[in-house]
Amino acid sequence: MKKITLTFCLLFIVTFRIFGQNCWDCPTDNKATGLSSISIGTLTSVTGLNSFVGGISSQVLATNSFAYGNYAIVQSTAGGSMVLGNYLKTSLTNSILIGSGIDRNNYLENNITNSIMLGVTAVPSLTIVRQSNTSLPGYVGIGTTAPTELLSVAGNLLLESASANSGELKFKYNSSIANDTWIVFSNNTGLRFDYRANGIGSKSKQILFLSNDEKVGIGTIVPSERLHVAGNILSEDKIIAKNEIMLVPDHASNIGWHIKREASGLHFIYEAGGAIDVTKYNLCIENNGNIGIGTTTPRTTLDVIGDISVKNLWVNHDVTSDWNYASGIYVNRNYTKAFTVQKRDGNIYTENFIVWGNGVVSARKIFTEKLEITMNALNNYWYDHVFYSDYNLRSLPELEQFINENKHLPEIPSAEEVMKNGIDVGDMQGKLLLKIEELTLYILDLQKQIDELKSQNGGK
Numbered sequence: 001m002k003k004i005t006l007t008f009c010l011l012f013i014v015t016f017r018i019f020g021q022n023c024w025d026c027p028t029d030n031k032a033t034g035l036s037s038i039s040i041g042t043l044t045s046v047t048g049l050n051s052f053v054g055g056i057s058s059q060v061l062a063t064n065s066f067a068y069g070n071y072a073i074v075q076s077t078a079g080g081s082m083v084l085g086n087y088l089k090t091s092l093t094n095s096i097l098i099g100s101g102i103d104r105n106n107y108l109e110n111n112i113t114n115s116i117m118l119g120v121t122a123v124p125s126l127t128i129v130r131q132s133n134t135s136l137p138g139y140v141g142i143g144t145t146a147p148t149e150l151l152s153v154a155g156n157l158l159l160e161s162a163s164a165n166s167g168e169l170k171f172k173y174n175s176s177i178a179n180d181t182w183i184v185f186s187n188n189t190g191l192r193f194d195y196r197a198n199g200i201g202s203k204s205k206q207i208l209f210l211s212n213d214e215k216v217g218i219g220t221i222v223p224s225e226r227l228h229v230a231g232n233i234l235s236e237d238k239i240i241a242k243n244e245i246m247l248v249p250d251h252a253s254n255i256g257w258h259i260k261r262e263a264s265g266l267h268f269i270y271e272a273g274g275a276i277d278v279t280k281y282n283l284c285i286e287n288n289g290n291i292g293i294g295t296t297t298p299r300t301t302l303d304v305i306g307d308i309s310v311k312n313l314w315v316n317h318d319v320t321s322d323w324n325y326a327s328g329i330y331v332n333r334n335y336t337k338a339f340t341v342q343k344r345d346g347n348i349y350t351e352n353f354i355v356w357g358n359g360v361v362s363a364r365k366i367f368t369e370k371l372e373i374t375m376n377a378l379n380n381y382w383y384d385h386v387f388y389s390d391y392n393l394r395s396l397p398e399l400e401q402f403i404n405e406n407k408h409l410p411e412i413p414s415a416e417e418v419m420k421n422g423i424d425v426g427d428m429q430g431k432l433l434l435k436i437e438e439l440t441l442y443i444l445d446l447q448k449q450i451d452e453l454k455s456q457n458g459g460k
Contacts, residue, residue: 334358386437
């Protein structure tokens with residue numbers, strides 16, 4: 001600091017001897033009472049030792065100090081300080097102040113010890129202060145008098161360049177190493193953030209680009225959308241998109257997957273080309289929790305319009321009340337195959353089990369521990385009427401004649417009918433019961449005849 005002060009003092013002494021008065025204290029309105037001090041100009045005074053003052057109405061009240069300009073003041077508490085300019089004031093030791101305040105009521109003042117301050121108003125523009133560790137460079141503040149980093153800027157910062165790809169802002173871990181450099185610069189299309197790993201002459205990696213037309217490119221400097229990423233994306237939290245996400249092989253084409261937010265929910269569509277056909281939505285997840293495949297309006301938790309192929313299907317029914325559906329198949333035609341079990345042999349499929357829309361079940365063979373047939377299946381009809389008094393039971397000769405003519409019992413289908421139409425198990429059970437009941441009546445009648453014959457023969 002003393003070397004700087006001495007240098008400015010010598011400079012102004014030489015200047016004064018060439019252009020000003022060649023004296024230590026020539027005007028009567030100048031005062032230099034400090035030992036080995038100089039006062040020049042108009043209405044200037046210096047009381048500190050080894051100090052210099054020049055200009056108009058300037059003062060140096062401290063030792064080893066320098067002041068030059070109009071109303072440039074070094075106060076008594078500011079030893080080893082310097083002010084250069086107009087309407088300036090420094091009040092603490094080892095402080096330098098260069099520039100200009102506004103007037104005598106609006107001084108630019110440096111009240112920070114061991115500092116350099118520049119400004120052109122009553123507020124300093126640049127301040128340099130010493131760190132607590134004096135082996136390190138000082139802190140520089142722009143727009144602030146209390147910088148906390150090597151460069152602290154309180155306000156906006158403009159980097160302007162007259163040519164493209166120049167005016168670079170570079171960041172390095174170690175200035176003595178040529179590689180590992182981050183570069184920020186602007187051109188006529190936007191702002192680029194590049195990474196250079198192999199020195200000044202190496203090719204930069206284009207990391208981030210902010211275009212003038214409000215687009216962001218990651219890994220590309222020609223973004224075609226508001227956000228254009230040339231590479232993979234990893235998110236460990238949220239990815240937020242307002243309306244639509246497109247997954248396409250070429251950003252210039254619409255061919256690919258579209259994920260759209262609709263008022264009803266989230267829709268996944270594959271577009272093969274041209275405008276999106278809303279009737280071909282592949283997957284819909286609705287706001288009410290329903291999922292639709294092949295439909296935009298799922299009516300149930302899972303609504304599939306199309307075929308389903310599964311290796312294993314488990315239906316977990318945890319409803320505790322009775323008469324609830326564990327699963328349901330809905331058809332609108334009697335002879336629609338609502339459910340089938342097929343055996344595959346190459347490209348040949350054999351239907352082994354079918355449930356038809358009208359309730360008919362077709363199966364090759366059924367194994368069951370219990371078969372229950374309700375009266376609904378029998379049209380609410382049973383064969384107890386055989387035992388009513390008005391039942392017309394065929395005589396045995398009539399029965400014999402029917403059998404001889406038809407080769408089957410009455411009310412029982414023939415072999416040809418069974419081969420053609422099959423049998424109704426419930427109906428057949430009823431008809432067999434009918435024959436058993438008729439047989440019972442025949443036996444009872446025969447017993448009566450036997451008893452009558454016995455009575456006629458004296459009980460023998």
